[in-house]
Each structure stands twice: as structure tokens, then as C-alpha cells.
Amino acid sequence: MDPDTNKPNGQAAQALEKIVRVRQARRNKFYLREERITLSHGSGGKATHNLIEGIFAPAFANPLLDRMDDAATFTTGAGTQRLAFTTDTYVVSPLFFPGGDIGKLAVHGTINDLAMAGAEPLYLSAGFILEEGFPIADLRNIVASMAAAAREAGVMIVTGDTKVVQRGKADGLFINTSGIGLVRAPGTLGQDQLQPGDQVLLSGPIGDHGIAIMLAREALDIENDIQSDSAPLHTLVASILEAAKQNVHCLKDPTRGGVATALNEMAIASEIAIVLEEGAIAVRPQVRGACEILGLDPLTIANEGKLVAVVAPAAAEAVLQAMRAHPLGREAAIIGSVQAEPRSMVFVHTDIGGKRVLDMLVGDPLPRIC
Amino acid sequence: MDPDTNKPNGQAAQALEKIVRVRQARRNKFYLREERITLSHGSGGKATHNLIEGIFAPAFANPLLDRMDDAATFTTGAGTQRLAFTTDTYVVSPLFFPGGDIGKLAVHGTINDLAMAGAEPLYLSAGFILEEGFPIADLRNIVASMAAAAREAGVMIVTGDTKVVQRGKADGLFINTSGIGLVRAPGTLGQDQLQPGDQVLLSGPIGDHGIAIMLAREALDIENDIQSDSAPLHTLVASILEAAKQNVHCLKDPTRGGVATALNEMAIASEIAIVLEEGAIAVRPQVRGACEILGLDPLTIANEGKLVAVVAPAAAEAVLQAMRAHPLGREAAIIGSVQAEPRSMVFVHTDIGGKRVLDMLVGDPLPRIC
Structure with a gap:
């Protein structure tokens, strides 16, 4: 294909066109053929989508859930304020890793889901599942880390719950954090709001969180100082909204x-x-080196301190400058753009001049990353 | 002691007075001496309180959490509406039991925590932890049960999350539900709002849920038709609030x-x-028979479709009638009253004319009841 027109210009391009045709036909179809849950169903990728579309979405169908954004937004009663509400469960293994721990991750993750809805995070809940025999000292450290992360981000943990299961019925500790925020974005944000011509911005280097976890877990003896990028992104979002006004169409933390x-x-x-x-x-x-050794694509690796912003072209430069002026967006860049066709597809122009289809994650090379 | 004056009137009474003195001195102290989590830390009783007061409360301290009610309530931004926010994780075993399943329980439990804050439940989140190998058919049934429970109660599940852990790292499926409601109670509700003279009302017979779970789990071959009482209590609460106006001081689901x-x-x-x-x-x-065989006190057994209402004396009769007029409160009764002294203690006048101290649950005879 010609990179600009998406028209075929050779044999490779014809092959690509065929891939696009086949995948495009499948894009909005979700298959749940398995009879049992596999690790892939928790990958966040293709299998997770099949599970959501095959079971959760049809059962719970309602206009707020159906948008499938990171947080639901709504007004309550006679109120005019728009609120955001989100939930995330954390099962990361190991519990402590370079750059963070499950507690810090649980606070940042839910703050970020609220921030991606254009909301100022206000209140979090914390639900713990503890395995019998879990060291109280580790719990104390994880809770201290949650408290510090919440304090630094200016949010309050206002309600909680603790359950204990028998030894062997959990893996140390799992945490659910849910959160409520006040929507500050002036326009409508959402993954269904992208328009042709929009610019795609990324706030910094990718893959640090996933690779840090993997290296901590696998004891691969790869000498490195890779740390999780876990960070709360709500002030970066505030800067973006300030710079872009109504022109942000979607925010998403990858x-x-x-x-x-x-x-x-x-x-x-x-x-x-x-x-x-x-x-x-x-x-x-x-990170690139580790991905090569492990046979992973950095584009499919989890992050917890990065965001993708899709903005109208007129606002792109202002948003880029605003991101770069923020400590968490110093390495921000415009990484791509939105086109009308071919619908529902993502492509990458490679460094060597080629073009490839970029699918969502299939399988789960890195289970329990968050 | 004389049941009316709480003054000693014999040897047994002197013994009781000593127990009261010792326990009262300990009431507001919490000890966390263990080095590892035990099942008792998940009982909801004494050990859970020790864990909360020893770790969570000091780390997360803030005015909303510190009230330690079932839900936190607050207004947001410039809004004047009061919202309630709560979270609960469900690890009940078995997942399916007479009268319900983990999904129905997870919806009712969070609806009830909101209702106890005097709130109309609006939106729920659902966070799943699935064990690799879990049957998709069971997941489908549990999700259908959640959807039906939400629909019947008029609440929407608006946001969710799914994680998968390896086989042997969880026990089939755990669910967290968090919820947001709109506070409708005119007065201040809370466990710190009781006043001498208040009347204590209970909405119906107790112990069904806990005993149903235990019998389902233990395969004790006790012939019975005991079913979980799992039910959404928000409409019963609306009836109580309507009847009592400002005179409800505390609502709590035991x-x-x-x-x-x-x-x-x-x-x-x-x-x-x-x-x-x-x-x-x-x-x-x-239920009484099963409790006797198992050596359990029905007063310490979990319920999921009952509530305790503490109301000013003037409103007690009106609230009682309102409860009895509601399908979920037909067997409601006034079960006790509030006195000024001895502070922080609960007593039971027994059927045979005695009086005993009633402590909170110590240990955990029934782990994973919800």
C-alpha cells in the first residue's frame, strides 16, 4: 500500500490489503468459544474483549456500560455535576517490584482511569482479599504505600473492605480500588469520539512497567535498572485539558x-x-533490548504512567507543548494520526519504510501485570 | 445486676459487673499482635476490627473513613447533593447455595451498604478475579444472576474489570462490587448517632444466610430447607425513612x-x-436447631437480607408498622433499647431471666460467608 493513500502499490501491499479485509470483517465480532477461563481472558487484549462482549456486556447492557470507557460518567438525581466512576482489581505478581508495589499501582491505576474520563479524582475505595498466612508486615508496607500514593495525588481512601481466604485459595493479596471523580473536561471524551484528521499523542516511552514486572518475576538475570513507570496522571490530564479546551477527543492509559x-x-x-x-x-x-530477548512487541506491553491523547489537529501543537512542560510528559510526542479508512484498523509505518497491521494483544505473554 | 438499673443484686451480678469493667476498659483498644493473617481477620468481628484499627485506619486516616460506617457519604465540588460510596468483596464458598449465589449476594450486599447510609442505590461496579480453568458456564450463570438482581433492584452496573490468575492462585471466582447512591435520609445516620432511650428494631428472623452457607458447604446431612435471606433492602429503608422522618439514628445490616x-x-x-x-x-x-448442633450463637451469624434500625422512641411504633407493611419486614420487632450506661457495652436479657454480656464475634466459626 501507499502509506498516504492506503492504495496497493505492489505484491506486499496486496497481501496487506487482504489481511485488512479479513481482519476488518472480524473486527466487531467477538468469539467466546472456550469452555473454561484461560490466562488470556485476563490479558486486556483480544480474549478479554471476547469475554466482555460474550458475557458481561449482553448481561449488564445499559447506556453507561455500553460505552466501554475506562470510567462511566453520569449526573445524579437533580444534580448538574458530571461524575466519573471506575473500578479495577489488582493481582500483580510479584507484589513488590522495582519502582513500586501493588498498593501504589492500585491507587495510581484508579486515579488514572478517572483522569482518562477527564475527571478530577476525589475518593477511592479499597477492597482487600488476603490469604491466610500473609505477613502482616507486608500488608503494613503495602497499605503505607497506598496511603502515600493517595496523599501525594490529593485523593482520599474513604471506604474499604477486607476478606480473608484459606491458605492456597488466593496468592498473598489482591486489591480492588474503585474511584469517584468530578468531570472537568469541557467536551465529550471517549474512545468513540475519534475523527479523521485527529492527532495521536503519547506522553513518553512505553513498556517500562510491564518489563519491570516481568524481569522482577522471571529472575532472568538480565542486568537492568528498568523501573515501573507507575504514576498518577491526573495533573498531566489537567494540563492537556487546559491547553486543548474542547479539542480533546479521547484520553486513554495504555x-x-x-x-x-x-x-x-x-x-x-x-x-x-x-x-x-x-x-x-x-x-x-x-526496554527494547528486553523485548527483543523475550520476543515481545513494546506496543503490547502494559504501562501505568503513560497516556495516549487524541486531539483535533488545531490543538495538537498546544497539547504537545503542555505535555512537555509537565514532569510526566517531558518526552511526549505526536505518534500518529486518524484517517477515515480502512475503518476499525490500526497501522504502523515502520522505520524501514514498511507498513504493518497492528492488532490488539492476542494471548497473554505477561499474565498478572497489574 | 438488676435488669433495669444495672446495679448488682447478687453474686452472679457481681461477676457480671466485673466482666463489664474489664471489657469496658478494653473496648476502645485494638490489639494486632499477630505476625500473619488468620481467617479470623476476615470474620467481620473482633480480629477484623483489630486489623482495621491497627493498619488501615491509621494509614488512611481522614474524616470520611474515620466514621467507619458501611458507606462513606459526601458532597462533591460545588454540588449540594449528598452521595454515598461503598465497596465490598465477595469470596463466599460455595459459589452457589440455597437461595442464591455469589453474584446475587454481591449485588444485594452493596445495595444494602448504600441503603444503610440512607441512600438510594444508583450505580454499581463489578470487578472479577477469575481462576484459570473456571467454567465459562458458571461465570455466565453468576453474571446472569447479578444482572437479574440489579434489574430487580433498579440499579445499573456501569463499569467493570476482569482479572485472571493461574490455577491454584484463587478459588474459582471472587467479585468486588462498589456502589454509588444518592442520600435521601433527611437526618444524620451513623453508628455514632445512638442516644439513650432509642429503640432498636430488627427486620426479621436472623441467621438464615450464614447457616444456609454452612450447611451447603459442610454437607452435614442435616435435613433442612434453610435458604439464604439475601435481599435488597433499599425499599424497606425508604419505608423506614418515610415513617420516621428525622428520627432514624442508625441503620445497619448485620x-x-x-x-x-x-x-x-x-x-x-x-x-x-x-x-x-x-x-x-x-x-x-x-436455624436455631442447626446453631445448637454446631455450637453457634445465632446473634453472631451473618445475614444479607435483614437490617437493624435504631430510632428515637417517639418514632419506634410508626417505624415498626412501616417495616411490617413491607414484604421484607413482615416479622419486624422491637428487640431492645439504648441506655446511657455502661458505655460501649451490649447486654441480652435472656428468656430465663438472666442477663449476659454480648460481645462482638471472636474467632471465625464460619469463614467465607460473603
Whole structure:
């Protein structure tokens, strides 16, 4: 294909066109053929979507859930304020890893889901599942880490719950955090809001969180100083909204399934195409090296301190500058743009001049990353 | 002691007075001496309180959490509407039991925590932890049960999350539900709001849920038709609030730890005494029989479709009638009253004319009841 027109210009291009045709036909179909849950159903990628679309979405169907954004937004009663509400369960293994722990991750993750709805995070809940025999000292450290993360981000943990299960019936500790925020975004944000011409911005280098967890877990003896990028993104979002006014169409933090999955979700929901420039996507050399050794695509690796912003072209430069002026967006870049066709697809222009289809994560090379 | 004056009138009474003195001195102290989590830390009783007061409360301290009610309530931003927010994780075993399943329980439990804050339940979240290998057909049934329970109660499940852990790292499926409601109660409700003279009402017979679970689990071959009482209590609460106006001081659903724990929490928070009449507390014969065989006190057994209402004396009769007019309160009764002294204690006048101290649940005879 010609990178600009998406028209075929050779044999490779014809092959690509066929892939696009086949995948496009499948894009809005979800298959749940398995009889039992597999680890892939928790990947955040294709299998998770099949599970959601096959079971949860039809059973719970309602206009708020159906938008399938990171948080639901609504007004209550006679109120005019728009609220955001989100939930996330954390099962990361190991519980402590370079750059963070499950507690910090649980606070940042839910803050970020609220922030992606354009909301100022206000209140969090914390639900613990503890395994009998879990060390109280570890619990104390994890709770202290949650408290510090909440304090630093200016949110309050206002309600909680603790359950204990017998030894062997959980894996140390799992945490659910849910959160409520006050929507500050002036326009409508959502993965179904992308328009042709929109610019796609990424706030910094990708893959650090996922690779840090994997290296901590596998004891691969790869010498490295890769740390989780876990960070609360709500002040970065405030800067973006301030710079862009009504011109932000979607914010998304590429967690499970990585940037590839996040962008595919947008492409499917908005029925547009996204074209990325591989060279614009920052990956730290150590992360890239680890991905090569492990046979992983950095675009499918989870992050917890990065965001993708899709904005109207007129606002792109202002948003980029606002992101770069923020400590968590210093390495921000415009990484691609939105086109009308072919609908529901994501492409990457590779550094060597090729073009490939970028699918959402299939399988789960890295279970329990968050 | 003389049942009316709480003054000693014999040797047994002197012994009781000593127990009261010792326990009262300990009431507001919480000890967390263990180095590892035990099943008792999940009982909802004494050990859970020790864990909360020893770890969570000091780390997360803030005015909303510190009230330690079933839900936190607050207004947001410039809004004047009061919202309630709560979270609960469900690890009940078995997942399916007479009268319900984990999904129905997870919806009713969070609806009830909102209702106890005097709130109309609006939106729920659902977070799933699935064990690799879990049957998709069971998941489908549980999700259908959640959807039906939400529909019947008029609430929407608006946001969710799914995680999968490896085989052997969870026990089939755990569910967290969090919820948001709109506070409709005109006055301030809370376990610290009890006043001497208040009347204590109970909506119906106790112990059905806990005993149904235990019998389902233990395969004790006790012939019975005991079913979980799992039910959404928000419309019963609406009836109570309508009848009582400002005169409701506290609503609480006696789940983990049962009526005994719920009342002790109130007695400690309000620094008053509660005196119960054993004869007024309904327990179905089959439940009573099972409790006797198993050596359990029905007052410490979990319920999921019952509530305790503490109301000003002037409103007690009107509230009682309103409860009895509601399908879920037909067997409601006034079971006791609030006295000024001895502070932070709960007593039971027994059917045979004695009086005993009723402590919160110690240990955990029935782990994973919800």
C-alpha cells in the first residue's frame, strides 16, 4: 500500500490489503468459544474483549456500560455535576517490584482511569482479599504505600473492605480500588469520539512497567535498572485539558494490552483508522533490548504512567507543548494520526519504510501485570 | 445486676459487673499482635476490627473513613447533593447455595451498604478475579444472576474489570462490587448517632444466610430447607425513612459477625449501652436447631437480607408498622433499647431471666460467608 493513500502499490501491499479485509470483517465480532477461563481472558487484549462482549456486556447492557470507557460518567438525581466512576482489581505478581508495589499501582491505576474520563479524582475505595498466612508486615508496607500514593495525588481512601481466604485459595493479596471523580473536561471524551484528521499523542516511552514486572518475576538475570513507570496522571490530564479546551477527543492509559490494544479499541469504537509512525514512539533502549530477548512487541506491553491523547489537529501543537512542560510528559510526542479508512484498523509505518497491521494483544505473554 | 438499673443484686451480678469493667476498659483498644493473617481477620468481628484499627485506619486516616460506617457519604465540588460510596468483596464458598449465589449476594450486599447510609442505590461496579480453568458456564450463570438482581433492584452496573490468575492462585471466582447512591435520609445516620432511650428494631428472623452457607458447604446431612435471606433492602429503608422522618439514628445490616457485632460497633461508636430482649429476636426453628448442633450463637451469624434500625422512641411504633407493611419486614420487632450506661457495652436479657454480656464475634466459626 501507499502509506498516504492506503492504495496497493505492489505484491506486499496486496497481501496487506487482504489481511485488512479479513481482519476488518472480524473486527466487531467477538468469539467466546472456550469452555473454561484461560490466562488470556485476563490479558486486556483480544480474549478479554471476547469475554466482555460474550458475557458481561449482553448481561449488564445499559447506556453507561455500553460505552466501554475506562470510567462511566453520569449526573445524579437533580444534580448538574458530571461524575466519573471506575473500578479495577489488582493481582500483580510479584507484589513488590522495582519502582513500586501493588498498593501504589492500585491507587495510581484508579486515579488514572478517572483522569482518562477527564475527571478530577476525589475518593477511592479499597477492597482487600488476603490469604491466610500473609505477613502482616507486608500488608503494613503495602497499605503505607497506598496511603502515600493517595496523599501525594490529593485523593482520599474513604471506604474499604477486607476478606480473608484459606491458605492456597488466593496468592498473598489482591486489591480492588474503585474511584469517584468530578468531570472537568469541557467536551465529550471517549474512545468513540475519534475523527479523521485527529492527532495521536503519547506522553513518553512505553513498556517500562510491564518489563519491570516481568524481569522482577522471571529472575532472568538480565542486568537492568528498568523501573515501573507507575504514576498518577491526573495533573498531566489537567494540563492537556487546559491547553486543548474542547479539542480533546479521547484520553486513554495504555495499561494491559499496551498501546496496541488501546488504539485498536479506539479504532473499533470510532470506526476510523489510526496510522502510527514507529519512529515517533519512544522505547528506552533497555526496554527494547528486553523485548527483543523475550520476543515481545513494546506496543503490547502494559504501562501505568503513560497516556495516549487524541486531539483535533488545531490543538495538537498546544497539547504537545503542555505535555512537555509537565514532569510526566517531558518526552511526549505526536505518534500518529486518524484517517477515515480502512475503518476499525490500526497501522504502523515502520522505520524501514514498511507498513504493518497492528492488532490488539492476542494471548497473554505477561499474565498478572497489574 | 438488676435488669433495669444495672446495679448488682447478687453474686452472679457481681461477676457480671466485673466482666463489664474489664471489657469496658478494653473496648476502645485494638490489639494486632499477630505476625500473619488468620481467617479470623476476615470474620467481620473482633480480629477484623483489630486489623482495621491497627493498619488501615491509621494509614488512611481522614474524616470520611474515620466514621467507619458501611458507606462513606459526601458532597462533591460545588454540588449540594449528598452521595454515598461503598465497596465490598465477595469470596463466599460455595459459589452457589440455597437461595442464591455469589453474584446475587454481591449485588444485594452493596445495595444494602448504600441503603444503610440512607441512600438510594444508583450505580454499581463489578470487578472479577477469575481462576484459570473456571467454567465459562458458571461465570455466565453468576453474571446472569447479578444482572437479574440489579434489574430487580433498579440499579445499573456501569463499569467493570476482569482479572485472571493461574490455577491454584484463587478459588474459582471472587467479585468486588462498589456502589454509588444518592442520600435521601433527611437526618444524620451513623453508628455514632445512638442516644439513650432509642429503640432498636430488627427486620426479621436472623441467621438464615450464614447457616444456609454452612450447611451447603459442610454437607452435614442435616435435613433442612434453610435458604439464604439475601435481599435488597433499599425499599424497606425508604419505608423506614418515610415513617420516621428525622428520627432514624442508625441503620445497619448485620452481615459478617451478625447482630452481635453490628450492635457492639454501634455501642462503641456512640459510647452508650444497648440492652436486648432475647425473646424478641426471631430465629427460625431450623436455624436455631442447626446453631445448637454446631455450637453457634445465632446473634453472631451473618445475614444479607435483614437490617437493624435504631430510632428515637417517639418514632419506634410508626417505624415498626412501616417495616411490617413491607414484604421484607413482615416479622419486624422491637428487640431492645439504648441506655446511657455502661458505655460501649451490649447486654441480652435472656428468656430465663438472666442477663449476659454480648460481645462482638471472636474467632471465625464460619469463614467465607460473603
